[in-house]
Structure formats: C-alpha cells, structure tokens
Amino acid sequence: MKTKSILVKTAAVFVALFFNLTVFSQTQKSNSEMKTKTIVLITGAFVGSNSWEEWKTYYESKGYKVIVPDYPHKDADPATLRNRKPDSALADLTLEELTDYYEKIIRQQPEKPILIGHSLGGMITQILLQKNIAAAGIAIHSAPPKGIFLSKWSSLKSIWSPLSLFGSSKKTYMMSFKDWQYAFTNGMTEAEQRATYEKYATPESVKLIRGGLTDAAKVDFKKYHDPLLIVAGDKDHFFPPAINYKNYKKYTNPNAVTEYKVFEGRNHNVLGLPTWKENAEYILNWMSKY
Numbered sequence: 389m390k391t392k393s394i395l396v397k398t399a400a401v402f403v404a405l406f407f408n409l410t411v412f413s414q415t416q417k418s419n420s421e422m423k424t425k426t427i428v429l430i431t432g433a434f435v436g437s438n439s440w441e442e443w444k445t446y447y448e449s450k451g452y453k454v455i456v457p458d459y460p461h462k463d464a465d466p467a468t469l470r471n472r473k474p475d476s477a478l479a480d481l482t483l484e485e486l487t488d489y490y491e492k493i494i495r496q497q498p499e500k501p502i503l504i505g506h507s508l509g510g511m512i513t514q515i516l517l518q519k520n521i522a523a524a525g526i527a528i529h530s531a532p533p534k535g536i537f538l539s540k541w542s543s544l545k546s547i548w549s550p551l552s553l554f555g556s557s558k559k560t561y562m563m564s565f566k567d568w569q570y571a572f573t574n575g576m577t578e579a580e581q582r583a584t585y586e587k588y589a590t591p592e593s594v595k596l597i598r599g600g601l602t603d604a605a606k607v608d609f610k611k612y613h614d615p616l617l618i619v620a621g622d623k624d625h626f627f628p629p630a631i632n633y634k635n636y637k638k639y640t641n642p643n644a645v646t647e648y649k650v651f652e653g654r655n656h657n658v659l660g661l662p663t664w665k666e667n668a669e670y671i672l673n674w675m676s677k678y
Contacts, residue, residue, distance in 0.1 A: 423678075426453045426497050426502070427447055427504060428455045428503050428522075429455070430490060430503060430504065430505035431457075431458075431459065431506065432505070432506040432509045433508040433597060434563050435590055437456045437458050438466065439659045442665075443504075443668055446665065446668050460485070460489055461475060469590040470589070474591075475560050476558070478593055482596060483602070483605060484604040487604065490512055494521050500523040500614075502522065502675055503516060503517065503525045505525070505526070506528045506529060507528070507531055508600070511530055511531040511533055513525045514607050515533070518607060518611050520614070524617075524678050525613075525614065525616045526617045527617070527618045530632060531600055531627060532632075532634065533605050534601070534602065534605040534607070538631060539631070539634075540628045540630055540631060542625040543625070543627060546567070546626040547626070549567055551597055551598060552597075557595045557598065561597070562589075565581075568584075572655065572657045573585075575623050575655055588660065607638075609639050609641075613644050613646075614678075615647075616646045616647070617648075617649065618636045618646070619649050619671070620633070620648070620649070620650045621651050621652075621655060621658050623653060624654060624655055624658070625656060626656040633648065647674070651663070
C-alpha cells in the first residue's frame with residue numbers, strides 16, 4: 389500500500405508539472421501574440437506626412453499596420469499646401485487641438501499602438517504616452533516639452549522665425565529655403581537641400597509652434613509611462629543631442645523604461661536621409677523587446 393501511495397503521489401506530481409509547463413508555454417505564446425502590430429507615425433511641424441513614406445513601407449513589410457495621419461487642414465501634398473498659403477484654417481490649429489486629434493485616432497485602434505513621432509511629433513508622442521493609450525513611444529529628434537530650455541544657439545536660431553513672436557498668428561508660416569538649409573538640412577549639398585525642400589516643406593500654424601511654450605506642451609516626468617525611446621542626431625541644429633539628453637534625464641520614475649540613443653551624421657531631416665533605414669531598424673529591434 390505504501391509503494392502504491394508513493395506511485396500515486398509521484399504520478400500526481402508529474403501531471404501537475406506537465407500541466408504547469410503547458411500553461412506556461414501557452415502563456416508565453418499568448419504574450420507574444422499580444423504584442424501590438426499597429427504603429428501610428430506622428431509628423432513634425434513644417435513638413436508633410438509624406439516624410440514617413442519609406443518608413444511606412446518598411447514597417448508594413450515587417451508585418452505592422454502603419455497609420456500616418458495628416459494634420460488637420462494639411463490633407464494634401466506639400467506643393468498643394470504651399471499654394472494654399474495663406475490658409476486661415478491651418479493658421480488656427482493649436483497644439484492642444486493637434487494632440488487631441490491624435491489621441492482620438494489612437495483610441496480608435498483595436499489595440500494600443502506604438503507611437504513614433506518626429507520633432508514636434510516626438511513631443512506629442514511623449515504627451516500621449518503618459519495617457520496610457522499606447523504600448524510604447526519613440527521620440528525622434530524631439531521638440532522638448534515645457535520646462536526644457538533651448539540652451540543651444542543653433543536651436544534658438546532655428547526656432548526664432550517660426551515662433552514669429554513679433555508677428556501675427558493669424559497667417560500660416562512658411563519656412564524660407566535659407567532657414568530650411570540651416571534648421572533641417574545642414575551638411576547636405578544645395579541640390580539635396582533644394583530637393584528635400586520641394587518634396588517635404590509645408591506652411592505651418594504659428595499658434596501650433598507657440599503652443600510649445602504653454603501648458604499644452606507639459607509632461608509629467610515623474611509619472612509612470614510605457615517604454616519610451618528618445619533618439620537624437622549629432623548634426624541636428626534644430627534640437628541637438630544636448631536638448632534631447634536633457635529631455636531624457638527629466639524622466640525620473642524608477643519603474644518606467646526610458647532609453648536614449650544618439651546616431652552620428654543625422655541632421656533634422658533624419659527621416660529622409662540615406663541612413664533612414666539604420667534608424668528604422670534600430671527602432672524596430674528596440675520595439676521587439678516590449
């Protein structure tokens with residue numbers, strides 16, 4: 389009887405072990421399957437959503453559903469938008485309205501998406517990430533949230549004209565080619581600069597840009613957030629690495645994942661540089677961890 393009892397107990401242990409391993413395996417598979425396959429790309433200011441064309445194609449080839457919303461009143465190609473100037477409807481767009489617009493799109497998705505934003509879109513990514521509506525966020529050459537001073541001369545020079553502090557906010561602002569050369573495409577040949585200007589540059593709302601100085605640009609750096617990667621480029625005049633690093637160091641919640649990466653040779657036109665794929669691949673590998 390004693391031997392039979394031992395055999396019964398041993399069999400029970402093996403059954404329980406098998407059951408637990410099976411559940412563990414299924415859980416692991418389920419967790420893997422639950423990883424989001426939706427990406428929302430958030431465009432920066434002064435450019436059209438076509439700046440994401442190659443990125444969208446690349447991530448779709450990797451099995452992701454990629455959504456690239458146009459800004460309100462910027463639902464056309466850059467050349468058409470330039471011909472619309474002045475555009476009173478676009479001129480009235482504020483940062484708060486634009487952030488709400490993206491939030492509505494994100495909440496409509498069947499799963500929490502990954503947010504990837506460039507420049508002003510990077511700031512919006514950070515704002516939305518703390519609302520617990522996204523699986524992760526990547527801020528590429530991000531405009532700094534409120535409270536992070538633009539301490540670099542190149543950044544102040546780049547943003548001064550768009551802010552139009554002594555001008556009217558009732559008309560849209562169109563970056564000049566000279567300012568584009570300095571702020572977006574420094575280090576490139578003039579022919580390359582001209583080509584990117586014609587392809588990407590659009591008018592922008594002055595009210596939207598000024599919103600970066602208000603509470604609409606505020607982030608609670610102490611609050612828990614889903615994984616965030618801040619990406620900088622060492623040649624960026626608009627938002628140099630020092631500003632991106634300050635942004636990164638502001639996050640203090642010990643339970644939240646916040647990481648920082650600098651790429652060499654990248655100016656503010658990082659999305660359209662020949663090296664864009666290296667950035668996109670790094671981000672893809674980073675996303676796969678979460």
